[in-house]
Amino acid sequence: MASKIKYNLDFDSLTSKELKLLEKASEAIKKFVSKSDKINQVNYKTRDAHVTAYSTLKGTFVANKNFEEHPIFPKQELDCLIRISNAHMKLVSQKRTIPAYGFSVKISDDNQTIANFPMVNFPLFPINNVSRFLKIFITINRFFAGNILQKFWNLIKIIKNFILVSPAFFHPSFIAEVSKFLKKRNNFILSFDYHSIGVYRLGNDLVKLKLVPKNVRTKVVEKHIDHSIQNYFKENEYELELMVQYCYDLKKQPVNQLNKMWKKSDFVLIGTIRITELIDKNNQWVENLSFNPFENIEELQPVGRIQKLRDETYKASFTTRKNNDL
Template sequence: MPNPLKYNKKFDELNEEEKKLLEINKKSIADFVEQSSSISDINYATRNAHAKTYAVAKGTFWIDPGIPESLQPFFDKEKFDLVIRFSNAQLKIKNSKRDIPAYGFAVQIRDENNNVLSNYPLVNFPLFPVNSVSNFLKLFTAVNRSYIKKWSNLFTLVTQVVKIIPSVLTGSFIKNTIKLFSKKNDFILSFDYHSVGAYRLGDHIMKIKLVPKSVDKNIGRKKNTKEALKSYFHEHDFTADVLIQLCYDLKDQPINKLNVEWKNSPFIKIGEVKINREALLDPRDFTNENLSFNPFESKTIFQPVGKIQKLRDEAYKVSVQTRRKINKLLHGKSG
């Protein structure tokens, strides 16, 4: 294999139009979060994405003793502590028995002093439907406003949805969409989880994949997802392999083209995620709901890479700050 490509801040740079659209989008995020309790008919402000929490758990990241020597400086301990949040991607919380199968597996890695090393919001779909930053910001703003203004913003939303259709017609995207919906009734822990965008690994650039071991996809068919998770962890441990791909060539492993999978980059196993049974945290503890999994709160050498990823920095900040402000007013807790 050739040497991995080195990180360059140019991968993340936004142009002036994109910066202006980002400011508009940030305002729509704040407006959404401020009204999210009434949108979802609950007594707290929610996130602007992955609003629905199924469970929060403690886990352990065990480092594989056989990882390549070049990666060992990044994983210099035998194990690291984890906090993990299971979620659904919808913006509005619904009390339905069966949600759309758009799941989140957000991982926070902490050191021996309980300081955050890195955050990785993993999802069970490996691709992102939009490559254009401008189109994404316009779409995300339209979605937020559609929830706030109800049907009055429908035409704008439909217009933005039409613009992204060409980017979801790639072979990779169609293949993975068919695969996802063929598994729509499968248990949440039976899915593979992906970083979608790229992340730094020191001077290198990586993507992450989490592959569960020996999880029956038919678990919890007669229960909603939250109940199924609770029941599973009452009886079982959970283990998953952690794999990474490195970027060697932008043609085969594009940073800012998220609607295709990386190719010609072998998966490298770096360790395992382990969640012991009875490891779920108290869902009544509001501190768990106020946790942040912002990948830009990671140490610099583990932060996201790419223009779409860069948008998340500002979006997370606005969402978290607004959510905590509202929840402090509602519950007297800042999280």
């Protein structure tokens, strides 16, 4: 059997230019979040992304007894909280929305976070260039937070930067996944597989994560997503398998090329999530939570250059929301 690639700090390294851009991104986030209540016409400061909450689920994570890395988890059974959302930076209508869903998982033990896994229903990320991604991210935040003139200039910058990164959208792997996604874009939100965008440590190994629901219908019954979730739980149980895919070869399973699917690596079951309770999606306690994956225990930390950006950006959003609520 091939040896697993081990974690090293080089996977996460950012240049001085990228770090300066990350500082600008954090400032852009703070400005957006500080204005987010007015932008979204609500009485609280919202997140910088995945603002629209569809549902919050409470349950139990049960580690697979036969999994070789089981000792990473302090107990076989741990508490689990899931926030289901839309990826957009602003509140969006449930009737007219792109089906880009978030599935943020918090695994904890007596309120102590073991892992935050922000996951989405599309397995790839099109932009590998860190500087270019940060420039796009900065201008999008400035676009929504700015006045009419600022919106105009930032829109020009957004279009320019997207043109520059557009070749990454045409990677065969990315095109194939888009084609698959379009075929199931109208499926029931709980029936999707959910994926980690980037890589995580599992002990000292490198993995991608996937959540696979068990025996869930794909047909949408209700037009409103939150109602469809509520009605599903009136008659059905919901269980998902948490699986990992190991990195053995950086050409076949690249860490910092996020627009390419990993090949020649089978998924391994590491645990099961069983939902026990549906929580009010407007519960302010949940909305005040952070799902920053850098709050994970050391053995489950994110890996990669794009992933590295999450630490500062999540903190900037969370701190601004928290300070504005005081």
